[in-house]
Amino acid sequence: AQTVTQSQPEMSVQEAETVTLSCTYDTSESDYYLFWYKQPPSRQMILVIRQEAYKQQNATENRFSVNFQKAAKSFSLKISDSQLGDAAMYFCAFSPLAGEKLTFGTGTRLTIIP
C-alpha cells in the first residue's frame, strides 16, 4: 500500500518570500503520479501542480515548482513570491495510475504574513 507523509503541519512565510513544503511517499511502483492540491477555507480542492514519475524534469506552473527526487521518494513544493491568496491547506497526493484513487498526506497549513 502507498503512503504519503507531510511532516510539516503548519508553515508560515512573509508575503513575497519563498516557501518550500515537504512531502515523502512510499511505493513499490515504478510509474505513478504525484500531485499538490490546495484547499482554501472554501473547502474546494484545487490542483496546483502534478508530476509524472517517468519524467525527470521537475514540473513548474508559474510561481509553483516541485523538486522531485524519485530515488529518495521525495516531492516538495516551492512557492515563490508568496501571495495572500496562497494561504490554504496544501495536500500532497499519490496515484498509481492516471485517474485512479488518490492517496493524500495529512496536509500542511500555510499562512502568509503580510
Next chain:
Amino acid sequence: ETGVTQSPTHLIKTRGQQVTLRCSSQSGHNTVSWYQQALGQGPQFIFQYYREEENGRGNFPPRFSGLQFPNYSSELNVNALELDDSALYLCASSRPDGVEQFFGPGTRLTVL
C-alpha cells in the same frame, strides 16, 4: 463548462439514520471518485465509479455504497450512520484518459 457540483452543502443527521449525497460530474467526465475528509485530516478514498460500475474501493465498510447513473452523476449512500461518519465528503470526476481529478465543493455531514 460547469464544474463538479455536490448537494446538499450541509447536512445534519442522527446516529442510525441513512443519508444520500449527490454529485454531478464535469461535462465529458465518465469517472467519479468519492473521498471522506475528517476534520484536520487528508481525504480518504471511499470508492470510484467508472461507466456505472464500481472500479476500486478503499477501506470502508459495506454500509458505504454508491451508484453512478448513465449521465455519469453519482450518489453516495451511508446506512446506519455513526458519529465518526461526521466529515466533509468530496466528489471528484475525471476524463476517460485524464490524469487529473476535479473536485467538487463537498458536503459537510454532521452526525449527532
